[in-house]
Amino acid sequence: MRVGFIGLGEAGHIYAEATAAAGHDVTGFDPAAPTTPDGVRRLETAAEVVAASELVVVLTGASLSGRIATAEAPHLSDGAIWADFTTASPEVMREVGTVVEAAGGRFADVAVLGPVPSKGAATETMVSGSAASDVASFLRSLGADVETVDGPAGEATSRKLLRSVMMKSLATTVVEALEAGRAAGCEEWVHAQIAAQLSGDADAKIERYVAGSRKHAVRRAHEMDSVVEHLATLGVEAEMSAASGRVLRRLAGDDAA
């Protein structure tokens, strides 16, 4: 397949090189990138790359996503695919999809679910949009684990962000709890308490967390005030605990309403 890359920065470089290595015919455009990936023919303009490609992969900064689509999608061959791999928002992805389809192309937004430098083109992804299944096949040809998401353009990006609510907030909660345990001289004990929450019957725990947060919202909100005070005496930042207290206060209000 003729694949064109717009953006040959860190991630673009890795994906373009892997695409060439997988036997595809690869062109690329980047006004600034200092190096050209092995096996990639670098062209002078984005328009040339788009015109030459059956699949265009956009790997620029998120803020350029909409502007590039508006300027360059008109150069797409009929039925060619525009795949946006940037971290633009679901709303922007939907707009880019509309622009691409108005230009006669097909669109997919690709949510990359980890740091590309670690696992390269094999990094786990989610894909949605009218060209989702073709782009998923392409990514699988590079060794990636791909989940296609039904629904309009932007869905994969939305899912990635929804997943981060849990994953990143959980991760920083663990960081805060361990910092507090360390400051109090009982990090090992706190570690064991955390571990107990992260194994076992997950569904039962989720139900208990949701029901318990609602049922005991008032009492727990007060307790989180004490937690925040205690962490202050330990010299530990209590961002997650304070936010938890605010959520519990809201849940308490919800029940009163």
Add this chain to the structure above:
Amino acid sequence: MRVGFIGLGEAGHIYAEATAAAGHDVTGFDPAAPTTPDGVRRLETAAEVVAASELVVVLTGASLSGRIATAEAPHLSDGAIWADFTTASPEVMREVGTVVEAAGGRFADVAVLGPVPSKGAATETMVSGSAASDVASFLRSLGADVETVDGPAGEATSRKLLRSVMMKSLATTVVEALEAGRAAGCEEWVHAQIAAQLSGDADAKIERYVAGSRKHAVRRAHEMDSVVEHLATLGVEAEMSAASGRVLRRLAGDDAA
């Protein structure tokens, strides 16, 4: 054993009744409680209860904890035990311990680890202080699961608060993630994503959360900005996600420092 209760509110009522039912000789004082638990002899003053008891259990609001100890501990028999079951802070518990021991008594702070109305006197507890092992035996006689914590008075209370950093913040993170999933029309998918984080190899996950939060702090902080924006478009409060972003920003700064 002669056990005296100061405070016969919801939790005090439950513990006092269970103590009488377990065959102890129980007195109680409360200036306001509308009912007297079965088997409990209610006295006119806290001083009488304290003077009559080998073990005094304080189950008032946390704000009264220090004041009651200062006023009533002088009435303790020599070597009698003062057990503070309130939600007062570790700092207050240490002060109460000092007051009680100056009066010739022994002290334990009892951290009650769940809602007493659900499991009654069998609710899980942690106990610390000079009288910890005696109070633990008493609680076990009521059917409670007790963990004694080495170290000075206040340690059990501190552990309870440290445990809440993880448990309550995790619970409200789950609430926020599910709310976002519901608003986006993919609650089941989010549920499965959460479940995947709450089962399996806990130690490996803890290590990954801590290392990943530090290593990718800058990128993840930006992503959490996008998450907060996305939740706003869904009409969902993003307290936990916003706090996570602030923690990641701090971690990014730590690394830069």
